[in-house]
Amino acid sequence: MNDVASDTIPYIGEDDTYHDINETIGKQFLTxxxxxxxxxxxxxxxxxxxxxxxxxxxxxxPEYVKGVINIRGNIVPIIDLRQRFNMEFQEYNETTVVIVxxxxxxxxxxxxxxxxxxxxxxxxxxESEIKDAPDMSGSIDASFVMGLCxxxxxxxxxxxxxxxxxxxxxxxxxxxxxxxxxxxx
Amino acid sequence: MSIDLSxxxxxxxEESFEGLxxxxxxxxxxxxxxxxxxxxNSIFRAAHSIKxxxxxxxxxxxxxxxxxxxxxxxxxxxxEREVTVEAVDLLLQSVDVLKDMxxxxxxxxPVPESLYKEISDALEAMVxxxxxxxxxxxxxxxxxxxxxxxxxxxxDDESMSWLIQFAPESHILRTGNEPSRMFKELSLLGEITVxxxxxxxxxxxxxxxxxxxxxxxxxxxxxVDLLQIEEVFEWVKDESExxxxxxxxxxxEERLGTKASVAVDEVAPAAAVEATAPGSPAATPEAAPAxxxxxxxxxxxKEVKDTAAADKKPAKVASTGSSSxxxxxxxxxxxxxxxxxxxxxxSMLGQMGDDFNLEKLERLKEGLIQLEQNxxxxxxxxxxxxxxxxxxxxxxxxxxxRDLAKKLDKEVELELIGEGTELDKTVMEQxxxxxxxxxxxxxxxxxxSPDKREQAGKPRVGKVILNAYHQGxxxxxxxxxxxxxxxxxxxxxxxIERGVIDEKSELTVEQINNLIFEPGFxxxxxxxxxxxxxxxxxxxxxxINSLGGSVEVSxxxxxxxxxxxxxxxxxxxxxxxxxxxxDQIFIVPLISIVESLQLKNQEITKIVGNTxxxxxxxxxxxxxxxxxxxxxxxxxxxxxxxxxxxxEAEGVKVGLMVDELLAQQQVVIKSxxxxxxxxxxxxxxxxxxxxxxxxxxxxGGMIKRVNLTKKSKKAxxx
Numbered sequence: 001m002n003d004v005a006s007d008t009i010p011y012i013g014e015d016d017t018y019h020d021i022n023e024t025i026g027k028q029f030l031t032x033x034x035x036x037x038x039x040x041x042x043x044x045x046x047x048x049x050x051x052x053x054x055x056x057x058x059x060x061x062p063e064y065v066k067g068v069i070n071i072r073g074n075i076v077p078i079i080d081l082r083q084r085f086n087m088e089f090q091e092y093n094e095t096t097v098v099i100v101x102x103x104x105x106x107x108x109x110x111x112x113x114x115x116x117x118x119x120x121x122x123x124x125x126x127e128s129e130i131k132d133a134p135d136m137s138g139s140i141d142a143s144f145v146m147g148l149c150x151x152x153x154x155x156x157x158x159x160x161x162x163x164x165x166x167x168x169x170x171x172x173x174x175x176x177x178x179x180x181x182x183x184x185x
Numbered sequence: 186m187s188i189d190l191s192x193x194x195x196x197x198x199e200e201s202f203e204g205l206x207x208x209x210x211x212x213x214x215x216x217x218x219x220x221x222x223x224x225x226n227s228i229f230r231a232a233h234s235i236k237x238x239x240x241x242x243x244x245x246x247x248x249x250x251x252x253x254x255x256x257x258x259x260x261x262x263x264x265e266r267e268v269t270v271e272a273v274d275l276l277l278q279s280v281d282v283l284k285d286m287x288x289x290x291x292x293x294x295p296v297p298e299s300l301y302k303e304i305s306d307a308l309e310a311m312v313x314x315x316x317x318x319x320x321x322x323x324x325x326x327x328x329x330x331x332x333x334x335x336x337x338x339x340x341d342d343e344s345m346s347w348l349i350q351f352a353p354e355s356h357i358l359r360t361g362n363e364p365s366r367m368f369k370e371l372s373l374l375g376e377i378t379v380x381x382x383x384x385x386x387x388x389x390x391x392x393x394x395x396x397x398x399x400x401x402x403x404x405x406x407x408x409v410d411l412l413q414i415e416e417v418f419e420w421v422k423d424e425s426e427x428x429x430x431x432x433x434x435x436x437x438e439e440r441l442g443t444k445a446s447v448a449v450d451e452v453a454p455a456a457a458v459e460a461t462a463p464g465s466p467a468a469t470p471e472a473a474p475a476x477x478x479x480x481x482x483x484x485x486x487k488e489v490k491d492t493a494a495a496d497k498k499p500a501k502v503a504s505t506g507s508s509s510x511x512x513x514x515x516x517x518x519x520x521x522x523x524x525x526x527x528x529x530x531x532s533m534l535g536q537m538g539d540d541f542n543l544e545k546l547e548r549l550k551e552g553l554i555q556l557e558q559n560x561x562x563x564x565x566x567x568x569x570x571x572x573x574x575x576x577x578x579x580x581x582x583x584x585x586x587r588d589l590a591k592k593l594d595k596e597v598e599l600e601l602i603g604e605g606t607e608l609d610k611t612v613m614e615q616x617x618x619x620x621x622x623x624x625x626x627x628x629x630x631x632x633x634s635p636d637k638r639e640q641a642g643k644p645r646v647g648k649v650i651l652n653a654y655h656q657g658x659x660x661x662x663x664x665x666x667x668x669x670x671x672x673x674x675x676x677x678x679x680x681i682e683r684g685v686i687d688e689k690s691e692l693t694v695e696q697i698n699n700l701i702f703e704p705g706f707x708x709x710x711x712x713x714x715x716x717x718x719x720x721x722x723x724x725x726x727x728x729i730n731s732l733g734g735s736v737e738v739s740x741x742x743x744x745x746x747x748x749x750x751x752x753x754x755x756x757x758x759x760x761x762x763x764x765x766x767x768d769q770i771f772i773v774p775l776i777s778i779v780e781s782l783q784l785k786n787q788e789i790t791k792i793v794g795n796t797x798x799x800x801x802x803x804x805x806x807x808x809x810x811x812x813x814x815x816x817x818x819x820x821x822x823x824x825x826x827x828x829x830x831x832x833e834a835e836g837v838k839v840g841l842m843v844d845e846l847l848a849q850q851q852v853v854i855k856s857x858x859x860x861x862x863x864x865x866x867x868x869x870x871x872x873x874x875x876x877x878x879x880x881x882x883x884x885g886g887m888i889k890r891v892n893l894t895k896k897s898k899k900a901x902x903x
Contacts, residue, residue, distance in 0.1 A: 059815035
């Protein structure tokens with residue numbers, strides 16, 4: 001009877017480690033094209049890819065906020081990535097897609113759709129291959145860029161999803177509107 | 186073993202707050218001198234559950250505080266201490282302190298010692314003072330309790346050992362637990378000496394072979410962590426009395442030698458970590474190892490009263506982060522029935538769809554009607570799940586009124602009517618503070634002092650009545666007092682003085698009374714601690730308005746006043762008018778629409794500052810063009826084509842110019858800021874029948890917006 005003593009104490013395994021698949025083969029990125037350039041988005045933040053549908057506009061929103069659509073009962077805002085990056089606006093066509101992205105903010109996940117010209121590929125990129133972006137005085141805000149990476153003979157820009165989905169600019173837009181009204185009065 | 190205990194925290198906090206409420210209500214019901222055992226028991230049980238839970242989650246401040254509280258209650262329960270006014274007051278104060286502590290812990294903030302030190306000292310003083318006076322066997326233990334709380338945290342001498350008291354309940358063997366295995370486990374930790382107590386062993390013919398009559402004292406001569414020992418007894422801790430003492434080896438041996446002949450229950454008071462009562466959230470076996478190792482206080486009179494388990498069930502859901510809700514089983518049952526019906530209807534329609542021909546058209550229509558009915562009923566029952574009786578809010582008032590009456594030197598009796606009236610949980614959470622304000626106001630300004638009341642020929646004891654009832658799709662909450670009422674003249678004077686109204690304005694008494702909701706208004710002659718700073722009433726009004734409700738006051742001088750709060754039953758669904766502006770669809774809350782009409786160009790007058798007003802009978806209503814506000818291309822070219830929807834919010838009317846009125850329908854409100862930010866003038870969004878999103882207009886916000894823009898335009902023009 002005594003020899004079973006240790007067996008009868010239930011024991012929750014501590015060596016039950018979880019191997020993250022991404023550690024071995026690098027991260028996967030979805031590549032999209034915008035005005036002929038290639039951008040990468042961490043595939044783990046992509047919820048789904050949809051065709052373009054006319055959203056319900058939001059009053060007095062910044063130009064790049066296209067409006068909101070209904071995705072299975074959720075109200076999801078849509079932003080145009082070209083306009084967000086101050087590129088030339090292009091009429092939506094059949095390759096235009098909306099990539100629905102999600103970010104975690106304080107434990108709550110937030111969803112937003114971004115409009116891009118087209119999706120092209122999925123790339124495996126090892127994290128060590130990602131280089132810091134050089135100081136860019138170009139059109140793209142530095143907070144949108146996580147880094148650069150050489151792929152074959154080209155360079156792709158890896159986008160920072162959190163920066164992309166940040167609401168601070170939009171908040172600023174609405175705040176500025178109010179302030180200007182107040183200051184005039 | 187590492188189990189994330191934080192997942193149980195939410196449940197613990199909810200249960201503890203409920204427990205505190207029970208304690209508070211019980212305490213308020215206690216009258217001095219009388220020992221109503223049932224009430225004291227329920228207070229004790231609540232305190233005990235909080236203590237057990239907090240010890241499990243290592244909220245040491247809470248558990249040690251509750252421990253003292255419990256000691257006091259235990260004495261009351263056993264009739265060893267009289268229920269005095271002071272004791273009840275002290276206990277009520279400690280309930281407040283506990284509430285503060287738990288709130289801080291819930292917010293992951295540290296609990297400053299200053300918060301509870303004073304009360305806990307007072308409690309301890311009360312315990313030791315009278316306990317010593319009684320001079321019975323208990324007093325020793327009580328005195329020891331205050332003295333020895335630190336003793337056990339002795340230094341790690343080489344010869345330190347553990348003295349373990351292990352007294353299993355008699356049915357322990359039936360649950361498959363074998364004490365000898367535990368001893369075996371213990372022996373792996375170090376050298377053990379076991380003394381068996383067999384005093385409880387009945388004579389041979391009375392012995393039931395499946396029961397355990399024995400208890401043991403064990404000396405474990407090893408320098409190990411309490412946690413390790415507890416792990417050994419983990420599976421039996423709910424079914425046995427366990428005591429751990431960290432002592433020098435010699436002392437332990439001495440104790441064992443002297444006490445070996447003493448009955449176990451007498452040994453127990455010396456030192457005991459109370460096993461948490463099963464039923465409290467701590468009792469889940471996984472949660473057990475976390476029992477606090479510094480919780481080695483001496484428990485006077487060790488009796489694990491499992492009564493606590495009988496009343497309190499653990500909460501069903503361990504919610505993550507957000508709050509949970511308790512639902513009556515009947516509501517869930519009706520939901521299940523409805524879902525069953527829905528499934529039947531669905532399969533009927535499905536079958537019909539398989540091979541459909543025109544002859545079946547009638548039956549299809551019938552099926553669809555049935556589906557509609559099912560859906561509606563389902564919707565209603567789901568809404569009912571969120572409904573809770575308003576007693577959740579009302580219950581906090583007896584305490585408040587009691588304290589406040591004392592503070593104000595007034596005699597006030599509180600009457601609650603319609604406590605069973607159900608109300609949406611979110612509304613409930615937000616209506617509490619405005620109501621507190623109103624009740625405070627009634628007591629401070631309404632009810633007169635007892636002497637004044639006698640002079641006026643009224644009973645000395647004033648009366649405040651809270652009444653809740655349903656009326657149409659609304660819930661009405663009335664706060665009535667039989668005090669002095671509102672002095673309309675004084676209010677008017679003050680209003681003119683403060684510039685709230687014009688001297689010439691002709692107002693009815695009703696209108697004057699409602700002026701007290703204007704910002705910066707207070708008629709109290711002296712500013713008191715309770716109210717009178719003039720920030721109350723307008724906040725009350727704003728809060729209630731933001732819930733989609735309204736508040737009004739009616740008053741008879743000399744006889745008292747009544748505040749009526751009118752609230753929608755739910756915030757999740759709204760009756761809306763669907764309107765179209767250009768190619769956009771909006772929803773206007775039906776409740777804010779006064780009327781809708783077709784305009785003629787000549788009925789519009791332009792006044793200064795580019796404002797267009799429409800003459801609606803006696804009123805002049807400014808016109809707001811949604812298309813301009815929101816930068817949409819609208820269709821109408823002249824006012825002849827447009828429709829005006831006259832809406833009202835916070836007493837201001839405006840006319841919204843729209844292209845077309847569409848259907849009226851119920852819409853489910855979805856908030857915009859889940860994924861975006863909230864926008865001025867928009868209260869949310871909803872999904873229309875065709876899957877499109879439509880925005881819901883927030884009339885109050887719209888009006889504010891328009892006024893701002895107007896102002897800026899005017900300034901521009903100037």
